[in-house]
Amino acid sequence: MARKEAIEDNENAPGLLMLGVAMLVHLRLERFKNFKDASLHLGPLSILIGSNASGKSNIRDAFRFLHGLSRGYSIAEILGEKYVEGGFLQWAGVRGGVREATYPGASTFSLTVTFTLGMRFRLIPTKYHIEVDPDVDGGNSRVVRESLYYGPQMRFDSHPPENPVVQKDAQHIRVRIRPGGDYRRGHAETFIAHQPVLTQIADRIGERRKDSKARVVVNHVKSVLSALQSMRFLDLDPDAMRKPSLPGQTILGDRGENLSSVLQAIYKVRDQRAALIEWIRELTPMDARDFEFVPDQTGRILVSLVEQNGHKTSAYSASDGTLRFLAMIAALMGPKPAQFYFFEELDSGLHPARLYLLLQLIEQKTFGGSIQMVASTHSPQLMRFLSPKALKDTSLIYRLPDSYEGRIRGIMDMPDIEQILEQQDLARLHESGWFEDAMVFSEAGES
């Protein structure tokens, strides 16, 4: 089927887009934190390596910005903090807040994220772009450019290359919206600039139910929002994992909250129970054979591991590493896994032999299903255990000497890497800092 037909076909059945599973394929960071202009290619499992302060967590911050956006917050709230009534902190913002969001000397930053939305015929890239002026001094953090494209088709754009839109003031942003036949034309509407258009447009044009072209835009916007909403940033904390939780709470919190009830939900499904027990037997050094979920007086439950000899270890006294495993299993096997996980320091607190098994589980889940994961690591061991498929999506984050500037490079895209790996061990190369040296050397040759 020709490309155009596939697109049209899809528009005639706008509901179809919502069925799509989003896969993030690309993130471009311009003037964001220590990246002047860098691109990260993403696969089912994307490992980030690189020295301290190279920018791995800044990439996480970029994803967090995109996730915060999907929650309907204003730009100031996404970057700063969001409190709800009663002084309860609902959103912790992005590290460094508005002050440290842009590259030195720049007044704006922009992020561009490309997805493919799973559909019947073919995968057409959806590209969302946002440029933000944090306006540190003026206190008017706002959007200065924003657009959404589906392949070549504009959904909305504040600065369409053809048919420009006049921007009137800093409080508002005008975008051209596609509905109306010819995709290059559309009509312009005004939105407030302190909040992303993406979270305003669906409500606005969704009211015009009769307009089928508007529905196409609304559905597309909702698919993008839902993909961004489904991002999770696991930052496991043993104290949170040790707290009893209410049966039925099946979403694992970012710090590992609800661990016991998520495990219980997995345990209740017969086929999954066997897999769960199998993994825990392999992953922990103790001879765990079964789980028990012990209720307290408030009805909350706490997981216990039952060993072959009958000895029980509750989450209170299970080791931190064991709890981390359990949380990873809960995140990947639970009834409501997120579509996208960002995991910092995957190797943290794990013995290499266990790390190998955990990677097996992660590769099984990410390559086999609809879960995508980005994980940073400092572990040469982990590099050794990565499958060739996963190595393809492993990126080095590095800085040029005496410079703020962070760069990103796929390690398999490095010059002559295949020949080098025939003779050298990847983990050793990583340990010796060879990747960073090779990049600096090759960039010096280029300039």
Ligand SMILES: Nc1ncnc2c1ncn2[C@@H]1O[C@H](COP(=O)(O)OP(=O)(O)OP(=O)(O)O)[C@@H](O)[C@H]1O
């Ligand atoms: N706005 C900015 N402009 C330039 N550099 C910045 C900006 N914000 C942060 N940085 C730099 O980014 C560095 C932190 O990077 P990041 O936290 O991503 O490192 P990392 O790769 O995660 O390191 P680690 O492995 O130690 O966790 C800081 O040291 C700072 O130099």
Ligand SMILES: [Mg+2]
């Ligand atoms: Mg970091």
